[in-house]
Amino acid sequence: MSTLSPVEAAPVSDAHAVPPPLPDIVVSVRDLHRHFNNVHAVRGVSFDIRRGQVVGFIGANGAGKTTTMRILATLDEPTAGTVTVNGHDLRDDPVSARRFIGWMPDAYGAYDNMTVAEYLDFQGRACGLPRALRRERMEEIMHFADLLPLADRMVNRLSKGQGQRVCFGRMLLHDPEFLLLDEPAAGLDPKARIEFKNLVRILAARGKTLFISSHILSELDEMCDSLLFIDSGRLVHHGSAHTLKHGSADGTAVFVIKVADTPVERLAEWASMNPGWSFAERLRDGARLRHESGAPAEVAAGLRRMILDGIPVTDFHREERRLEEAFIDMISNKSK
Amino acid sequence: MPEDFPDKISPMVVKEVRQGLRSRSFILSFLLLHTALVLWAAGFLSDSGSSKSAADGIFWTILGVGLAIVVFRAQSAVRGERDGKTLELLQLTRLTAWNIVAGKWCSLMVEALVVITGVLPYFALRYYFGTLRILQDSAVVGSLLVLCGLIAAFMVMLSCLGKLIGGIARVASYLVLILFGIQALAFFAMGRAGRAGFSGEPGQLALFLLLALPYTMLFLGVAAASVAPASENIATRQRLWGLALFVPAGIAAFTMNEQTWGPLLACALPGLALLALECLLRRSNTSLPVYAEGFGRRAWRRALAPLFAPSHGAGILFFLMLWGAFAAGILTAKSQGADYVAVAGYASVTNTLLLPVALAIVMRRFLKIHSYPARYWISVAVLTLPVAMLGTLCMGSFADTARAIMAFLPLGILVTLDSRGGDDAWPALIAGVHTALWALVIVPFLVRDFRAVRRMMRGERVELPSA
Numbered sequence: 001m002s003t004l005s006p007v008e009a010a011p012v013s014d015a016h017a018v019p020p021p022l023p024d025i026v027v028s029v030r031d032l033h034r035h036f037n038n039v040h041a042v043r044g045v046s047f048d049i050r051r052g053q054v055v056g057f058i059g060a061n062g063a064g065k066t067t068t069m070r071i072l073a074t075l076d077e078p079t080a081g082t083v084t085v086n087g088h089d090l091r092d093d094p095v096s097a098r099r100f101i102g103w104m105p106d107a108y109g110a111y112d113n114m115t116v117a118e119y120l121d122f123q124g125r126a127c128g129l130p131r132a133l134r135r136e137r138m139e140e141i142m143h144f145a146d147l148l149p150l151a152d153r154m155v156n157r158l159s160k161g162q163g164q165r166v167c168f169g170r171m172l173l174h175d176p177e178f179l180l181l182d183e184p185a186a187g188l189d190p191k192a193r194i195e196f197k198n199l200v201r202i203l204a205a206r207g208k209t210l211f212i213s214s215h216i217l218s219e220l221d222e223m224c225d226s227l228l229f230i231d232s233g234r235l236v237h238h239g240s241a242h243t244l245k246h247g248s249a250d251g252t253a254v255f256v257i258k259v260a261d262t263p264v265e266r267l268a269e270w271a272s273m274n275p276g277w278s279f280a281e282r283l284r285d286g287a288r289l290r291h292e293s294g295a296p297a298e299v300a301a302g303l304r305r306m307i308l309d310g311i312p313v314t315d316f317h318r319e320e321r322r323l324e325e326a327f328i329d330m331i332s333n334k335s336k
Numbered sequence: 337m338p339e340d341f342p343d344k345i346s347p348m349v350v351k352e353v354r355q356g357l358r359s360r361s362f363i364l365s366f367l368l369l370h371t372a373l374v375l376w377a378a379g380f381l382s383d384s385g386s387s388k389s390a391a392d393g394i395f396w397t398i399l400g401v402g403l404a405i406v407v408f409r410a411q412s413a414v415r416g417e418r419d420g421k422t423l424e425l426l427q428l429t430r431l432t433a434w435n436i437v438a439g440k441w442c443s444l445m446v447e448a449l450v451v452i453t454g455v456l457p458y459f460a461l462r463y464y465f466g467t468l469r470i471l472q473d474s475a476v477v478g479s480l481l482v483l484c485g486l487i488a489a490f491m492v493m494l495s496c497l498g499k500l501i502g503g504i505a506r507v508a509s510y511l512v513l514i515l516f517g518i519q520a521l522a523f524f525a526m527g528r529a530g531r532a533g534f535s536g537e538p539g540q541l542a543l544f545l546l547l548a549l550p551y552t553m554l555f556l557g558v559a560a561a562s563v564a565p566a567s568e569n570i571a572t573r574q575r576l577w578g579l580a581l582f583v584p585a586g587i588a589a590f591t592m593n594e595q596t597w598g599p600l601l602a603c604a605l606p607g608l609a610l611l612a613l614e615c616l617l618r619r620s621n622t623s624l625p626v627y628a629e630g631f632g633r634r635a636w637r638r639a640l641a642p643l644f645a646p647s648h649g650a651g652i653l654f655f656l657m658l659w660g661a662f663a664a665g666i667l668t669a670k671s672q673g674a675d676y677v678a679v680a681g682y683a684s685v686t687n688t689l690l691l692p693v694a695l696a697i698v699m700r701r702f703l704k705i706h707s708y709p710a711r712y713w714i715s716v717a718v719l720t721l722p723v724a725m726l727g728t729l730c731m732g733s734f735a736d737t738a739r740a741i742m743a744f745l746p747l748g749i750l751v752t753l754d755s756r757g758g759d760d761a762w763p764a765l766i767a768g769v770h771t772a773l774w775a776l777v778i779v780p781f782l783v784r785d786f787r788a789v790r791r792m793m794r795g796e797r798v799e800l801p802s803a
Contacts, residue, residue, distance in 0.1 A: 075424050077566055077622070092624045092797065094567045098428055109422030113358035114351070125347035126429035131340060170425070 026051050026100075026178050026209045027072065032081035034067050034233075041067040043233040044081070049211060051177075054204045056220030056241075057213040058327060059230035065213050066106075068230065069182050072211065073103040085178055102176035106183040108167035110156040116166055117142075117151040120173065127174040137173055145169040145199065161192030168199060179203065181212045185219055197223055217323035227323075229330055236330050244326040253294025257306075258286035258315035270309060277302060288319065348431055348439025349446075356443045357450065361409055369402035369451065373458050380465065392467045399455055400480065404517070406447045407484050410491035411506065413440040414563060423563070433564030434573065437492055437556050444488040445481075452477060479541060482548045487513070489555035496562040547602055550581045554606030558613060566619055569626040571646030574614045575654055581607030582658050608659060615651020616693070627792040642789045649785025652693055652778070690774035698777060 027049040034042040042064040049055050059065040070076040071083060074094040083090040088097035111119060120141065124134040142148045145165045150158065155166060164184065171179060185193050200223050204210060214220050220227060221241045229237040237244070257267060267287040268279040276298060280288040291299055303316055321329070342350045356362055376398060380391045414437065417423040426436055462468040494506050557574055564570045585604035621627075627645055643650050788798045 074428065074567070075565070091622050094565075094623060095625065101428070103425070103428055105421055105424065107421050109417075109420050109425050111351075111355060111420075111422065113355045118351075118354060122347055122351045123425075123429070125343070125350070126426065126431050128430040131343050 024051050025049065026086060027211070028082075028084045029068075029072075030082045032068065032071065032083060033079045034064070034071065034076070035079045041233055042071075042078075045230070045233070045235050046081075047228060047235060047238050049178075049209055051209055052204065052207045053226060054200065054210045054212065054224045056217075056224035056227040057211060057230065058215075058217060058220065058227060058323075059213075063230045064233040065230055066182060069180055069211075069213055073101060073180050074098055075103070099174065100177045102171035102174070102179040104167050104171045104179070104181045104184055106186060108163045110158070110163060112154075112156050114155050115152050116147055116155055116158070119155045119166065120147075120169060123170045124173050129174065134173075137175070141169040141172050144172070144202075146195070160187045161189060161195070164188060164192065164196065165199075168196075172203075177209060179208055179210045181210065183214055184212060185214060185216055193219065217327065221323050229327060231330075241323060244321070244323060253291045253299070254280060254319040255289050255291060255299070256283070256286065256315065256317055256319050257289055257313060258283070260285075260312045260314045262312055266311060270306060270311060274302060274305060286315070294318070346435055346439055346442075348426075348435050349442045352439050352443030353446050356409075356447050359409075362406065362447055365402060365405040366451065366454065369398065370454065372398045372402075373455065377458065377461055391465065392462070395458065395462065396476065399452075402451050402455075403448055403480060403484050404487075406451055407444060407488045408491065410440065410444050410488045411495055413437075413444075413492050414495040414559065415502070416495075427563075427565050433560040433568055433570060434556075436563055437496070437559040440492050441485070441488055441556060444492075445485055448481060448484045448488075452481065475541065479544065482545055486548045486552050486555075489552040489559075493555040493559040493562075496559040550603055550606040553577055553581065554610055557610045561613060561618065567621065567623040567626070569621055569623070569646050570618070571614050571621070571651060572644045574610045575644050575651070578607035578611040578654070578658060581610075582661075608655065611651065611655040611658065614646075615648055615655055618646075620648060621646040624792060624795060624797065627789065628795070641793060642786055645789045645793070647785050647789050649782045650789060653782050653786075656690075690771070690778060694774045694777040 025048045029048070030046050032042050032045040033040070045064070045068060057065055057069065067076065071078050071090070072085070074090050074097060077091060085097045086100045088100070090097050114122070117138070120138050121134065124138060129137060142151065145168050147165060147169055150162055150166070153162075155163070158166065168184075171181075185196055188196060197219065200210060200212070204223075212220065212223065224241060226238065226240050227244065228235060259267065264282050264287050267289065268282075271277040271279045271287075271289050276292045278290045278292075280290045291302065299318075303313070306313060373395070376391070376394055414423065417426065417436075423436075427433075431439075459468060459473065462473075490509065494502055494509060496502075497505055557577060561570050561574070582604045585600045585607075643654055791798045
């Protein structure tokens, strides 16, 4: 499922090295900079997002995540660089670009003395939807986000999860193609999180492009096709969660091998005799072996040799890192 | 009422009216108003010997306080949206900044109307008491509504300002409003309002009504400007407003005498202030479609379009043109005595306007500053005006040479002339040279800016110079 963009192979450091955007690219960011007086919040960020992708945006507090999101939502202007959404430059023509953008901020804006139905109706009117279309869209969205039971409830008296669903519905009213969600699952209970993840999956299946920022990396792992890591205003990684979890800080891959009725020393001996493999750690009934590249063909050949060499392998799997570990590895690698 | 009636009016007005009429503060103030009026009626009925004028005064006071409570709620109008993070969501819709602030203001006016409509039965009671005078009372109610509109617009403007500036402005304005409020209450309490209209003088009432409109527009315009995102074109609208407010005053200035130009200046100032704020404080707009707006094929539109385009150069030129025309109108009246006072005074004021602009341009060239925020212009005003005032104070005792030096300072000439009351030609000459020097700094900037705007209108991407 993961379709990697041309820039994900290596973090972008030189804007001139980035190839031109492809036609099916919904969002194209090139050499984006944002200064706030002396603070350089975003430094030369470049990436592309293809149509229908769900992209997670990860970064520590103050990494430049929200600034980038706000620029993508046309709420802020870049100091330098270009951002296009569906071919519309956000600096030159933000008004046209907004038709394609749906923005869900981290805190949903609740109005006093207004019901959910009135709130959605107002937002629909503010987006310029004619009466008949507005009614149709509202009905569709209330079904989709399960808002019908809440239609007559006051917006400011909803729970956090219900409020997020209303905000989600509001974002979808004008049927945008590109959805920006800033910390959408923050503060939600487990049930609301599952509901939210389901909504994201349905939208992705309908061909919407989603850009989601979150601190809860395990959630992004489940929802996203690819992940963008930002640190100190710079993009440090753009790739799939799969790539990240199966890699390691030094680029090697770690495999857990369990054996039956065989001393673990045999695995260490085997690793020392096979090029590309090395012994990493002893386990109770096996060992962790490291492979220098983790290339599937080489690993498969290694496993075949291991069995041919008479090692009774009962379990062989690639060890996955947690995304949090991958993120910390990446940041510490960059700082070295 | 047709079912689709709300679709025919601004969504912002519908939303605000819905929220406003359901709000606890409105319901509470409405109930309190009626409780007070019921007590008033009961008191009046039970004591037939009480003074009619006193009862009348109490009635107007209660109504005034009720309206004030409604209007003062506007102080959190836009701040509430900002704090609740809903303003950004509005900015992403098709609503313009003007739609947002006008919606807030309209809803307050609707609430004020609801209050007044709710009070109508008590007017019938006043008829029964024999204190109702239809014409005068209508004038008072109309004046109260206009005053409500003016204060509501001012409050909406305050609610748009930043925390520091907004806070200072709020405290200052509350002090002023409380002082005026006490006066007004005393005025109403004495029962004069019912008998003599709003201020006792029909001419003054007309002048108040005439001036309330431009000032309401000024406040709402400033509010819209502070809410509008950088990509929104507010320049064209504000220049058209400036023109609309200014032209009648400018034309009238040619025909009025020296004694009556004050009200005209008061009428023209909101227009000039709108333009000054727009062209001096806002960043240049980078959104290309904004420049293509209203840019038709007709020659006159092509010629005028750059003047209304949102760029600093065009704004400054527009402002100076209007100021020049207005000053010429005043001068026509003032200079009938053929002295140099008015000429030099006008040039001195122009220099005051040009000085920060010229300084900004020079500094931008050397320091590569993109745009100047409000604090720059406030600093310039704070630094410049005391010098001019110092010059004013010292003028009377200084020697001629010192006065000649002081005349180079903005507003210095004006003061020199006022203190001398003379008819010498030299202040006018110095002022002329002074203005020409500033103009030399500004003109190349204006030319460059105009060229950039024309290129933007052809669809080219240009980094617009800022003031």
